[in-house]
Amino acid sequence: MDIVVCGAQKPFVRGGAEQHQENLVAALEAAGHRVDLVRLPVAWEKGRLFDSPLAWRMVPIDADLVIATNFPSYFVQHPNKVVWLLHQHRGAYDGFEAGASWSDFDWDDVSLEEQRLMTEWDIAALSEAQKVFSNSGVVSRRLARFNGLDSTPLAHPPPLHDVLHPGGFGDYVLSVQRQEANKRPQLLVEAMTRVAAPTRAVMAGRGELLEQLRGQVAGAGLSGRVELPGFVADDELVELYAGALAVVYVPEDEDYGYTTLQAFYAGKPVICAADSGAVLDWVEDGVTGLVCDGTPDGLAAAVRRLAEDPGLAQRLGAAGRERVAGLSWADVVARLTAP
Amino acid sequence: MTAPVRLAVHIGRDVPDGLNAVLSALPPGVQPVAASEREALPEGVVAHLYCSDVRPRRPVAPYAVWWMAGEDAAPAAGAGVPVLADAGHGRPDDLQVSLRAWPEHARPVLPFTRAGLRRVRELPARLVGESRSDGVSWGVPGEQPAVAARDTWPTLAALASAVVATGEDLWTALAWAAPAVTDAASARLLGLTPGEDVLVDDDPAVRTRLAAGLADDELRAAGLARRGWQAACCRRPAAVAAELCRRLGVRPPAHSTVSGLTAAMDELGTPPHSLVRRRARAATAGLPGAVTSGWRPDREEHP
Numbered sequence: 001m002d003i004v005v006c007g008a009q010k011p012f013v014r015g016g017a018e019q020h021q022e023n024l025v026a027a028l029e030a031a032g033h034r035v036d037l038v039r040l041p042v043a044w045e046k047g048r049l050f051d052s053p054l055a056w057r058m059v060p061i062d063a064d065l066v067i068a069t070n071f072p073s074y075f076v077q078h079p080n081k082v083v084w085l086l087h088q089h090r091g092a093y094d095g096f097e098a099g100a101s102w103s104d105f106d107w108d109d110v111s112l113e114e115q116r117l118m119t120e121w122d123i124a125a126l127s128e129a130q131k132v133f134s135n136s137g138v139v140s141r142r143l144a145r146f147n148g149l150d151s152t153p154l155a156h157p158p159p160l161h162d163v164l165h166p167g168g169f170g171d172y173v174l175s176v177q178r179q180e181a182n183k184r185p186q187l188l189v190e191a192m193t194r195v196a197a198p199t200r201a202v203m204a205g206r207g208e209l210l211e212q213l214r215g216q217v218a219g220a221g222l223s224g225r226v227e228l229p230g231f232v233a234d235d236e237l238v239e240l241y242a243g244a245l246a247v248v249y250v251p252e253d254e255d256y257g258y259t260t261l262q263a264f265y266a267g268k269p270v271i272c273a274a275d276s277g278a279v280l281d282w283v284e285d286g287v288t289g290l291v292c293d294g295t296p297d298g299l300a301a302a303v304r305r306l307a308e309d310p311g312l313a314q315r316l317g318a319a320g321r322e323r324v325a326g327l328s329w330a331d332v333v334a335r336l337t338a339p
Numbered sequence: 340m341t342a343p344v345r346l347a348v349h350i351g352r353d354v355p356d357g358l359n360a361v362l363s364a365l366p367p368g369v370q371p372v373a374a375s376e377r378e379a380l381p382e383g384v385v386a387h388l389y390c391s392d393v394r395p396r397r398p399v400a401p402y403a404v405w406w407m408a409g410e411d412a413a414p415a416a417g418a419g420v421p422v423l424a425d426a427g428h429g430r431p432d433d434l435q436v437s438l439r440a441w442p443e444h445a446r447p448v449l450p451f452t453r454a455g456l457r458r459v460r461e462l463p464a465r466l467v468g469e470s471r472s473d474g475v476s477w478g479v480p481g482e483q484p485a486v487a488a489r490d491t492w493p494t495l496a497a498l499a500s501a502v503v504a505t506g507e508d509l510w511t512a513l514a515w516a517a518p519a520v521t522d523a524a525s526a527r528l529l530g531l532t533p534g535e536d537v538l539v540d541d542d543p544a545v546r547t548r549l550a551a552g553l554a555d556d557e558l559r560a561a562g563l564a565r566r567g568w569q570a571a572c573c574r575r576p577a578a579v580a581a582e583l584c585r586r587l588g589v590r591p592p593a594h595s596t597v598s599g600l601t602a603a604m605d606e607l608g609t610p611p612h613s614l615v616r617r618r619a620r621a622a623t624a625g626l627p628g629a630v631t632s633g634w635r636p637d638r639e640e641h642p
């Protein structure tokens with residue numbers, strides 16, 4: 001088949017959604033399809049909210065199948081449209097509800113009318129699709145609660161899944177993420193002030209909070225015990241996963257989160273927070289990881305527990321590895337392209 | 340010049356109530372033409388619509404059947420044959436037509452948005468509206484409801500966590516995407532599926548309790564609100580005409596006068612004075628026809 005994968009991108013920003021779209025293209029090509037990836041820019045602020053959806057509405061796509069991914073690419077019109085929803089415009093929905101700093105919706109009539117219209121447009125565009133999948137239970141629940149729409153969660157393997165491998169259980173916990181507010185990296189830094197040496201933390205990844213975090217580490221006297229190396233190359237990252245005691249991932253209401261799955265492929269337990277969203281689709285407290293209360297004290301207690309009992313870390317990590325054993329891109333492709 | 344795309348319509352002695360409205364709402368570029376087996380077909384016919392009392396033994400494909408109200412036996416809908424019917428007379432999968440007027444200014448307001456509207460107006464977080472033959476009331480479930488003027492019903496339909504209504508007031512509630520509870524007769528008359536589009540019970544006290552339950556269950560309320568609203572929308576003649584064309588594979592000629600940004604925004608339900616219409620117009624001001632290719636002479640353009 002000739003398949004067009006549609007995705008939105010904020011210029012100069014690259015994250016999980018862009019990786020996801022490119023991996024999907026590769027998997028479709030591996031299955032013998034001819035595939036192109038079409039992206040249009042998106043702006044998130046309220047005043048320009050509807051511009052990009054409208055642009056997608058007018059984009060002519062000639063293909064046998066269109067697979068739309070993130071907001072607002074699913075506004076594309078095509079008789080054979082399948083949606084694999086990574087996220088909607090979160091600022092108009094859960095971010096608005098939570099009063100998140102990254103949502104510019106306020107409790108006033110203008111915001112509510114924009115939000116209402118966004119809801120109506122989303123229902124119209126998503127109802128046109130032959131099938132609607134989501135990338136996680138969290139995204140499906142949001143779609144059901146805000147738009148009254150049904151969807152089927154469809155999980156996929158993360159990047160590096162084919163090279164990640166188990167190893168020893170070292171003296172450090174690992175965090176792999178962009179250092180940004182919604183990932184709450186400062187929680188781990190604060191938690192480490194409550195964890196005794198020799199347990200260390202390695203926090204891989206760049207982001208707008210990186211320098212601020214480095215300052216926080218120095219200020220807390222944690223230099224040497226908390227490393228913030230910034231960008232880490234893939235081969236080094238694989239070995240960091242392999243040697244970790246556990247992986248810490250405590251984002252706020254994550255849509256999917258590759259870190260959790262990568263940790264499981266490496267046989268490591270994941271410490272997350274009770275409000276970490278789709279991470280909880282995978283992390284079951286005491287089974288595949290530990291779920292803390294999202295406070296520095298709670299996170300520190302979870303780290304200490306695994307540091308004091310590496311056997312527990314090993315058991316939880318093994319269960320996590322078993323949990324992801326069934327994931328495959330071939331299955332994803334089969335379900336997305338099924339007639 | 341582009342050849343017309345025609346739908347041949349085969350009618351017997353009786354004309355279905357909704358037929359004229361549906362044919363009037365066919366997409367621009369698709370013309371209905373009267374046809375019979377005894378006469379040659381006009382040029383450009385691409386599909387047929389038969390009233391069930393004149394359907395021949397071997398209809399010409401592609402075709403649809405309008406199930407006449409007087410006929411008891413439903414047409415045996417073959418694979419891919421659309422069946423139309425007046426609302427209340429069809430089966431769940433049929434294209435049912437309602438001639439009820441769509442409430443002016445109605446917009447779908449799903450539970451999250453209506454909760455926000457109540458919040459900014461300092462109304463109760465849980466609020467149920469009820470329409471009965473003796474009047475309209477509203478209040479917090481479990482407390483004594485307040486009586487309201489009948490003409491406040493659209494406002495309640497837009498703001499309440501859930502509503503109890505029958506007849507015309509149910510139609511209004513669905514147009515505002517209110518999670519609704521009704522009786523079996525009203526659900527049947529509008530061709531609604533109980534448990535999917537609306538909750539149904541014939542005992543008024545039970546209906547009140549069901550609405551109170553919906554006020555506490557945002558997830559279920561959202562599903563009902565969306566499905567009830569879409570079910571009502573689907574009964575409108577223009578929606579039936581569009582769906583009929585889609586199922587029959589009837590496509591308007593390319594370069595139809597209705598294309599461009601205006602049509603795209605209309606299809607998404609954009610209100611006439613919304614900001615995005617102004618932005619689209621401003622963005623394309625230097626590109627003649629980008630917006631106005633969808634302009635319709637019978638409608639005011641929105642500055």
